[in-house]
Amino acid sequence: MYVEKEFLIKSSPKSVWDLISNPKLFGKSCIPNLKSYKEINKKKFVVKVTPLFAFLKSSITMDWKILGLGKNKGRLNINGKLIGSTFNVLTNLKVLKKNKDSLLKWDAEFELEGLLKLVPETIVKGAALKLAGIIFDRVANEVKK
Numbered sequence: 001m002y003v004e005k006e007f008l009i010k011s012s013p014k015s016v017w018d019l020i021s022n023p024k025l026f027g028k029s030c031i032p033n034l035k036s037y038k039e040i041n042k043k044k045f046v047v048k049v050t051p052l053f054a055f056l057k058s059s060i061t062m063d064w065k066i067l068g069l070g071k072n073k074g075r076l077n078i079n080g081k082l083i084g085s086t087f088n089v090l091t092n093l094k095v096l097k098k099n100k101d102s103l104l105k106w107d108a109e110f111e112l113e114g115l116l117k118l119v120p121e122t123i124v125k126g127a128a129l130k131l132a133g134i135i136f137d138r139v140a141n142e143v144k145k
Contacts, residue, residue: 020095089108
């Protein structure tokens with residue numbers, strides 16, 4: 001399952017990228033409903049979150065791994081697990097200059113297993129877009145500080 005979206009952030013690409021490419025800062029300040037954060041190394045961290053969506057009832061544990069970072073672009077792999085389900089997300093981020101602001105291009109490819117496979121694709125895509133919107137709104141707020 002594939003989803004993509006662009007976000008306009010009123011800050012320089014450097015400010016946006018400096019935040020997104022810093023796992024500790026990004027993990028602790030931009031992931032919603034964070035219960036715990038543990039840095040494994042400079043390219044991997046694990047978070048535990050309370051789900052934002054009613055169809056998910058238990059905590060979700062996610063392993064975030066940076067697969068590659070370039071100039072204002074990166075590739076991440078996120079493995080998640082909750083009771084009865086697992087998921088894998090391969091995501092790409094790219095920050096471009098748009099006038100005085102940043103255009104953040106995001107896409108993600110999802111693989112769902114277990115009970116999550118039973119959730120209709122439109123609901124999963126909607127949830128992914130909503131979550132990405134929340135995360136990147138937090139990025140926008142953080143870079144304003």
